[in-house]
Amino acid sequence: MRIVLLLAFAVLLTSVFAVKVIEVDLVVFKNDSAKLAGLRVIDGEPTDRGNVGDYVLRVEDINNKSIHEEKFNLNFFVGELKKSVDSKVVSRRILFSPAANRIVLLHNNKTVFEKEIFNVFCNSDKKCNNLENHFSCASDCKSGTKDNYCDGVIDGICDIDCSLIGDLDCHCGNKICEGDLKEDRKTCAKDCVVNVSVENVTNVTTTNVAEEEKKVPGCLGLALLLLIPLLYNNVKKLRIQE
Ligand SMILES: [Ca+2]
Ligand SMILES: [Ca+2]
Ligand SMILES: [Ca+2]
Numbered sequence: 001m002r003i004v005l006l007l008a009f010a011v012l013l014t015s016v017f018a019v020k021v022i023e024v025d026l027v028v029f030k031n032d033s034a035k036l037a038g039l040r041v042i043d044g045e046p047t048d049r050g051n052v053g054d055y056v057l058r059v060e061d062i063n064n065k066s067i068h069e070e071k072f073n074l075n076f077f078v079g080e081l082k083k084s085v086d087s088k089v090v091s092r093r094i095l096f097s098p099a100a101n102r103i104v105l106l107h108n109n110k111t112v113f114e115k116e117i118f119n120v121f122c123n124s125d126k127k128c129n130n131l132e133n134h135f136s137c138a139s140d141c142k143s144g145t146k147d148n149y150c151d152g153v154i155d156g157i158c159d160i161d162c163s164l165i166g167d168l169d170c171h172c173g174n175k176i177c178e179g180d181l182k183e184d185r186k187t188c189a190k191d192c193v194v195n196v197s198v199e200n201v202t203n204v205t206t207t208n209v210a211e212e213e214k215k216v217p218g219c220l221g222l223a224l225l226l227l228i229p230l231l232y233n234n235v236k237k238l239r240i241q242e
Pocket of ligand 3: 143144152153154155156157158159169
């Protein structure tokens with residue numbers, strides 16, 4: 001029972017907190033070859049690791065020892081097209097390890113793809129190069145750099161890699177409060193707080209209150225004027241009865 005609870009807690013943590021992952025996209029061909037379509041380190045969630053299939057995706061350390069391994073099958077027949085295709089795209093997210101030295105793809109124990117990855121995500125040479133980005137190598141890649149990674153840092157610089165919702169700097173300040181782009185009074189005060197209107201509303205309210213306050217004594221005076229003859233008549237009647 002305790003193990004089940006621990007596992008559930010671990011799953012919950014994984015889903016709530018993104019971790020450092022190697023995102024790899026491979027185009028795998030039917031003729032047992034493959035080419036790299038994308039490779040970077042980002043914050044995300046690892047994809048589920050399969051353990052059945054004749055393809056093996058492996059990450060090895062510097063001693064060629066496997067530190068990550070997953071298996072899968074590929075079916076090149078596409079039902080919708082009613083025919084086989086030459087290639088399939090495989091996209092995986094693997095938990096990052098500083099020991100990762102090489103990525104290898106095997107098919108029936110035959111190597112169809114391999115790439116050295118040691119130091120490609122950060123070599124600390126003060127240049128944003130190789131497969132570095134602001135997340136994997138902030139020392140070399142400043143925020144806003146074109147590095148195939150949307151950093152979303154609020155620093156007044158629009159990151160060229162961001163789509164519309166990735167970086168508030170790309171649209172906050174255009175005088176339009178765009179709620180669908182996560183702009184509100186907190187995130188983008190200069191677009192979402194209209195100071196002039198607020199001041200006007202405050203002034204109008206203050207003036208109205210002051211005018212109402214001035215009217216109150218006038219109303220009281222009129223009421224007293226109406227009440228005095230009534231009171232006088234009642235007192236007079238009481239005296240006659242005495
Ligand atoms: Ca570098
Ligand atoms: Ca960037
Ligand atoms: Ca920015």
